[in-house]
Amino acid sequence: MPAAAITDPAAAERTNLLGLARPDLEAFIEQLGGKPFRARQLMSWIYKRGVDSFAGMTDLAKQLRARLDTLAEVRAPEILSVRRSADGTCKWLLRADASQAFEMVFIPEPDRGTLCVSSQVGCALDCSFCATAQQGFNRNLCTAEIIGQVWLAERELAREARGARTARAGADPGARPEERQVTNVVLMGMGEPLANFRNVVPALSILLDDFGFDLSRRRVTLSTSGLVPQIYRLAEETNVALAVSLHAPDDALRNELVPINRKHPIAELLDACWHYLDEQNGRSVTFEYVMLDGVNDSPAQARSLAQLLKGHPAKVNLIPFNPFPGTRYRRSPAHQIQRFRDELIRQGVLATVRRPRGDDIDAACGQLAGRVIDRTTVRLGAKVIGVAVHP
Numbered sequence: 001m002p003a004a005a006i007t008d009p010a011a012a013e014r015t016n017l018l019g020l021a022r023p024d025l026e027a028f029i030e031q032l033g034g035k036p037f038r039a040r041q042l043m044s045w046i047y048k049r050g051v052d053s054f055a056g057m058t059d060l061a062k063q064l065r066a067r068l069d070t071l072a073e074v075r076a077p078e079i080l081s082v083r084r085s086a087d088g089t090c091k092w093l094l095r096a097d098a099s100q101a102f103e104m105v106f107i108p109e110p111d112r113g114t115l116c117v118s119s120q121v122g123c124a125l126d127c128s129f130c131a132t133a134q135q136g137f138n139r140n141l142c143t144a145e146i147i148g149q150v151w152l153a154e155r156e157l158a159r160e161a162r163g164a165r166t167a168r169a170g171a172d173p174g175a176r177p178e179e180r181q182v183t184n185v186v187l188m189g190m191g192e193p194l195a196n197f198r199n200v201v202p203a204l205s206i207l208l209d210d211f212g213f214d215l216s217r218r219r220v221t222l223s224t225s226g227l228v229p230q231i232y233r234l235a236e237e238t239n240v241a242l243a244v245s246l247h248a249p250d251d252a253l254r255n256e257l258v259p260i261n262r263k264h265p266i267a268e269l270l271d272a273c274w275h276y277l278d279e280q281n282g283r284s285v286t287f288e289y290v291m292l293d294g295v296n297d298s299p300a301q302a303r304s305l306a307q308l309l310k311g312h313p314a315k316v317n318l319i320p321f322n323p324f325p326g327t328r329y330r331r332s333p334a335h336q337i338q339r340f341r342d343e344l345i346r347q348g349v350l351a352t353v354r355r356p357r358g359d360d361i362d363a364a365c366g367q368l369a370g371r372v373i374d375r376t377t378v379r380l381g382a383k384v385i386g387v388a389v390h391p
């Protein structure tokens, strides 16, 4: 754990506080000679007020602030570029290291704002219809990089809101936004969150913590392709909402679309889902089902899917396939998607169709290709003036 690394302050790297869930932050503060409750004050500054400089944390003792200044930092990932869709969806490309990047997407809706967060750079699971799979696996994001996405999005969106207000005559430029913009967080960006369990679980805890982002468990959703043992482990660690990428009603087809199915077939996966709900007193599991023309979208397949889920606390979310360069799949036509949904409902299974958002900026589900930053990045002095990316 990072706190152990401060025995030699001169040599130690600064500890990024965004990576520490409350018990770890308390331990860290104690090592600095502070009382554990200071961790709660610190978290309120960081997560509720978006402050990243210790000097401004006025209710902390000067001495503690000075120690924090030398030993700690609040550092979110660096933004490489931002794109905004005609529908208001916003996608940020964030730096992972000199040659790799990852993405986060904000989806505004009238009654909520959802941030779609990445958990890995690339992905190892090789789902055949997913753009992220094409780049292979690069590395796990650390907790600070995962929670840092939410911290950063809040800050950027608040800054924009302030800008918009000052543009209106008479507005107070210093005023904070009336309300938080990120009301929901989904781990549905790049990567398989349960393959990065160690870093994802503390991030979930900061999202739920009263002194962290203080989100209700129903507003945080982890989506998995079906890593069965980790679903059981997750049930012991957290109670966030669970979404599962099912995509096929039988093992033969799911083996092809979601290869992890060969290791953990559908029956095992569903058992793990029902166990998760039992343990967590959850309402239901959402099953994601990407609609691929002529592959998994027939009414007979809808009936098979219904057989699997009927009588269980399950919802199906049908996702129109989002194409990307080089894919062999096509999106099912709208009427076919409607028919599939109607068949599920007729069979007694709740089903909705996800409206694609941000597809004009490649921000829709499965389009987060991460991109490798071209090494020929154009530079003017030390300042990056244009980041060339390729899929």
Ligand code: SAH
Binding pocket: 127, 129, 130, 131, 187, 188, 189, 190, 191, 192, 193, 223, 224, 225, 226, 243, 244, 245, 288, 289, 290, 319, 320, 321, 322, 323, 365, 366, 367
């Ligand atoms: N690895 C996790 C989370 C990331 S993907 C998982 O598999 O659940 C988030 C959702 O987008 C998953 O349901 C995934 O299957 C779906 N998806 C991937 N590629 C897609 C595409 N091209 N079009 C539509 N949905 C896609």
